[in-house]
Amino acid sequence: MNRVMVSVLALWMVSTLTSAAFAEATEQGTGNGESLFGASLEQLMEMPVVVSASRQAQKSGQVSAAVTVIMAEDIHRSGATNIPEILQFAPGVDVRRLDRQRYAVGVRGLFGVFSDRTLILVDGRPAIDPIYGTTHWENLPIMVEDIERIEVVRGPVGAAWGANAFTGVINIITKKPGTVNGALASSTINEFGDIWTHLRYGGSEGPWNWRISTGYNDVEDSDAAGAGKYVSGAQAVNGLMGFDSFAARDWGRYAKVDTQAEYRVDDQTRWTFGIAHSSSQEGDYEFIGVFPRRDILTEYTRMFARLEHQYDTDTTAYIQWFGDYWDRHRRVVTDKTTYMENDLEAQVTFKPADDHTASFGGNLRWNRLTARNHSSLDEFLFDKSRYNEYWAGLFLMDRWAVSDRMTLEGQVRLDNYSETTADWSTRLTAMYALDEQHEHMLRTGFARSFRSPSLATRRGSASYLQAPVVGGLFLTRPPAGYELDNEGTYSLEAGYSGRLSDNLWVNLDTYYQRMERLIGVTNQTDMFGVTTSTFDNVDGADSWGGETSLTWKHQKGSMSAWYAYNALATDTFGQITRSLPPSQQKAGFTGRWYIDENWTFNTNYVFNDSIHTFAAVPVDPASFSRLDLTLSCKVASRTGELMVGVMDVLNETTDANFDTGCLTAHETPGRTFFARLQLAF
């Protein structure tokens, strides 16, 4: 049975199986199944309450950092089927599609597929591969409709989250058990026959709440989707690479499951547990001229257990364990990489005095990293097969309401990493309300964070075809006895958020960020013309700019427009920083129209300027505009919804995007029509 028939069958089954439930759903009203009494205060308010800037819940207009919150409805109306596609519409976030599965994502630049300067969290827990320091977006065991909101914090936030929140944090917050009761079935199909299917069931029984989600995605490769033309950025070695035989193998099949359960011991105490897994089979891609043409197999498991207790109206505490297990086979590159991560964390929030809200806590983490090279053909090598690494962190923060108008917030954190030295982070912010209602807020701040070198940069080496070739490329680890230092960054920030009228809000954030000891690459060419590239702490960089947005909301709809200017200049012209600089100018627009109680129209637009990489990649990323349109209609007595839409109406996102370390790239499909059916019962 071909993929299209499977997709149609899935959609038909979803709609048919629920027909018996229509009457019951009608009696229940919307059949949405939300359980309000199990929701938190913040959830009840459905207000973007931000936790990612300081680990304390804060109202979105009074946050100590520049932040954008993408709500569940924004995600739902966009029609997006993965998280990077959602993030590209957020101010200050750089997103470039490299192929149908892989994206380069970063806040305010320094991004790439191995970008390690933006910390990605899921419910406050890191989703970073400690071997390469990056996030494998396509393998995250999260279904898009299970996301409650995404908080994008721009600027160094290491004081709240520790190492590696260098340019920002993206915290993906999922819907909690008890807030999504009932069943949800969702199936999306596009014109290429790609499918995304999601089944969820949530329930409550006595002190228990739970939700179970399963999903299956099957995405065709770019060739089959009518795009996939390969482009070489190193034509002199095309023959050596076997470039003529390259084909876009960027297909992917992902099976995912995500379960969470909550047990309310009493009104003050709650246990939350979760286990999520993704099992994926993907095509392949070229890196440093190597194209294995073998499938990539990945197993990824995330687990956590958390105990929260409210001692009194002002004092709360939690202790949490989380564990990640990752296993990837990518033969020929590095045969097998695995990591096992165990983290124990605790936090107490209390009021030491009337006008102070303080939090303190810490974490311990143990990482076991394994890299197995199967044969001499493997290209990216590590000096050992097993590594044990340890982290320990302590943090303290206080929010002081100095007066009705003035609030000061201080955060400080100390982290010790077994592979480098202890380092520190801080964030000091002053917020001043220009009016009694706190509808006009000024913010100014100073922050310091650091980025620790990943295993790949400390212990990884690669050789092109295992032999010196004229014009060939070697990557080596630093010479024995020499260790990489942490990267460091300082920032000065200022911002304003204000309510101009009942329906109109404005936001402005500006920053200057100084980066030191960036881990980049130095190249040396010997007398034989052989180039050796070495990871090293190179020079620093300056980063500056700002983001502004204007939002208008009305009962019948909303509009939001934003502009971002993100500049970056390395101390040495053309310095390679293992990443792409930001797109200097970006702009976006979102419009939503509630046509009537059943029909909703949504549009998302983003523009990204071209990027001058100064030879960091063979071909600089070009500018593009992207316009997505969706139209939704309630169906099945309003228990369901049918959405039709088109992504990239302007068909401008087809360009082949090179990433650092890649000598080739290929086109990807642009304009894409899709349909989605969702039923809740």
Added chain:
Amino acid sequence: MSIKTYALLAVATLSLSSTSALAETKSGREYDIKAAFVCKFMLFTDWPQEKLPDDSRAIVLAIVGNDPFEHAFEPVKDESVKGRKIVVKYFKGWEALKEASEKEMARVADELGRCHLLFICRSEEKNVASILKMVKGHSVLTVADMPDFLESGGMINLLLEEGKVRFEVNNIAATEAELKIGSQLLRLAKRVVREESTRK
């Protein structure tokens, strides 16, 4: 036309054919959410020891006036907050109370004074001051969803903003009633009325 396009059209036709609108009860939904907020207010408020002397004492939620909640509190009637069972009591509005006997009025006043949270319905907007006077001095958390409730001496007011429920707090009134409203509530409130003299 490719088979893929046919598939898309078939799905669209199949689903659209089952469209039938059912009007959503907006106000019902609003009061479901407000009921949940009321329970959260109970969770994040401390009463003086004499008001809740032992663990066996239930927490009493009183609703006075034309009840807009309908069955919104049904799910919590057998539940507990702060380890105490929630009891919901309903009272007639002020106009009906005025016509009752003095004895009945005294009984109602006594019962209202014993409750822990009093929700004053919108039907009582003109009589707020009288109702608040009835529970003054009894450490009752007063909640409503009407204009100028805080200015009338009420403690927590629920309001709608862009289709979402918000709340504002009169911490002066709460403090005078010996109630302690938790910092999380104060932090998330749209507006907090505080004593100027408490600022450092």
